[in-house]
Amino acid sequence: MDAESAVVSPLPGALQARLAAARAAARALRRLDVATRRAVLHDAARRLVEQGGAVLAENAADLAAHDALGESGRGPAFRDRLLLDAARLGRMGEGLRQVAAMDDPVGEVVEARTLANGLRLRRVRSPLGVILLIFESRPDVAVEAFSLAFMAGNALVLRGGRESMHTTAALYRLLGEALAAHRVPDGALLGITDPDRGLTRALLADDRSIDVVVPRGGPGLIEFVVEHARMPVIKNDRGLCHVYVHDDADLAMAVSIVDNAKTQRPGVCNAMETLLVHRAVAARLLPALHERISGPARAAPVRWFADGEVRAALPGRPHVEPATEGSFDTEYLDLALSARVVPDLSAAIDHIERHGSRHSECIVTASDEAARRFQEEVDAACVYRNASTRFTDGFSLGLGGELGISTQKLHVRGPVGLQALTSVRWVFDGDGQCR
């Protein structure tokens, strides 16, 4: 933080007016019936089909702008995240319909009781209000976020990356039409496509208009939001996930789980980054595992950054390098892993306590006692016994999608689904009770 960044420019008047409209819409949404909310989502899904060509044309403009950058562009992985096609549009529509089919979280009575003085109280699930989502360049995030925020009765402010500006503008128009068709105030969705970066800082200062901010992107974005947001943040931080193989593990199962957690989709936050192996099984497990994920049968072998004991168990094997000081704090998001031998369960838990990001952690063991200790003592959003860390996502867990994976401890841990976009109020009915 420096002196310059401490100066927050005011929001332009037009944006202030739209934020006021978002607040007014949030108030209207609190009492919008669930049938209308579901109808809007189905309507948006239908428009995605009908207007798919127009959306893809705008997407082509974004892709062309990216491609025009040539070598100074952000690379093929980035381009792939930007890209929409008929299949991806289809999945977006399917997502809208899935969220529309979920139970309505609004109005759920979480607890009801009567106090000794006769006061009847209910704790009632209610919308959060106005949610700001700041995301990078995957345009499908806009639709998924809208579906969840709207189904939970919230107004949503979307601030996407400039690289997908044309695509998101088309999606905002389409969603706006779906809202208008059901006479929902258009403040329910405020899509900001103005590329001025100062706007983000000004939005983060406006805790009168915005109740919660959710940043979704790389470490630079997260850091910026944590530094500057005045409203509460639902933080989706990095996933430095571990698999620990205990001395009594079914080793074939361990090989499958590590393979899946590391290689099935290495670029996502719930992929494994570090392997911890109990000393007693290192010599048996490691060669078989290396054969599976780094052997000649693999077109794309996994690179190992391994401590001395791991390397000793893999003499002469390719793709194995010494771990450095920073290896165990590295989120590769790639076909690479760190590996270390540990003397016992406690050392594994210690390692995770020191290096983990509190996202998803796994123990492979046949012992109920070891699993119980690991599950109790490891401080992470999701703790697995004998299953891949890859299940940490809103669809896998039946939440109908997610706004991200929370690695903080307040409000929500793990996938941020529909319920996490609500809060619980106290509602009282009395007969004149006083203290």
Added chain:
Amino acid sequence: MDAESAVVSPLPGALQARLAAARAAARALRRLDVATRRAVLHDAARRLVEQGGAVLAENAADLAAHDALGESGRGPAFRDRLLLDAARLGRMGEGLRQVAAMDDPVGEVVEARTLANGLRLRRVRSPLGVILLIFESRPDVAVEAFSLAFMAGNALVLRGGRESMHTTAALYRLLGEALAAHRVPDGALLGITDPDRGLTRALLADDRSIDVVVPRGGPGLIEFVVEHARMPVIKNDRGLCHVYVHDDADLAMAVSIVDNAKTQRPGVCNAMETLLVHRAVAARLLPALHERISGPARAAPVRWFADGEVRAALPGRPHVEPATEGSFDTEYLDLALSARVVPDLSAAIDHIERHGSRHSECIVTASDEAARRFQEEVDAACVYRNASTRFTDGFSLGLGGELGISTQKLHVRGPVGLQALTSVRWVFDGDGQCR
């Protein structure tokens, strides 16, 4: 915020070591059995009786330091908050025993189900970790906060006002002895009595050591914490609470509720500040209400800051002044209120939406429909029908005390009790499931 305040001094080495001890203690507390947690709280309650004289002697030192300031001191209300006596020590001990008697929140299974792939999942309530409470000068807050944080399995860092430094130091020693007697790591309670104000800023930057911060004090403290904290904040902001009297209200009940909400303890955040009256009942309600709370029978009459219609209903009455532009945004915390006539329920809700602080709001009405609309549309932590707003506190609602009243929407709204000091993790048991 200015450039100078952007420079965060590093924490002194000794404090860094104690924060590391707090983190280690938090890990040990995750698996500390509830019987030991309860025993520590009972032990502390016993020590409060046995060592009460020593605590009161230290409190006398704080009071003497305050009194020595004479006219430049912070006044009698402040002195009263600083003061401990045998009765207050007794209530602190009673509070410890009440929290010890509560159900253990740690380990509670909030949800359990099996996914289609056979993966069994449980959502399990778990401690937050290390909580930082920053409070002003009421020393009993230290004991209440410790009881709740510890019972929920958390380590607690306490940073109190310098005016109660001797008293809190004595209480920290006493609580530390109770922990030591049951072999709980002393990092479970870190009481900071060093008066250096820069420490607070450095603590707020240390989101590696501290999971959550709870500020408890005036607007200046809250603003400082919201501005500088890198970790999530549970915000206990001001209470600008309204009572709205609808056109069909039982007027005798309305008088009782307004009297209680305004005068029973005006200095607390759940007291009423603004009265809204439906036009149809203004002429009947207001004279009777004025007689009750501002009439000659009252030794300490309530002052009114009233709009023209209210004043018209109270011709010639004493203690009635015109409301100014700022009246309806004023938290008096005193025997004063703002009053306004509104044409209907919608106008009352609009007023609360614009001026309320999302704390506690009340409607007095005989109509289920009006109550339902008010309870659905008013966006506050606690919404009452026909009962005083004074019930918004942890003891009244059976939470065994509270760390404050949250007016934000994330994590917890209303009284911050035992459950709000936990988070919910996902725990999975599989048989080798992969994606």
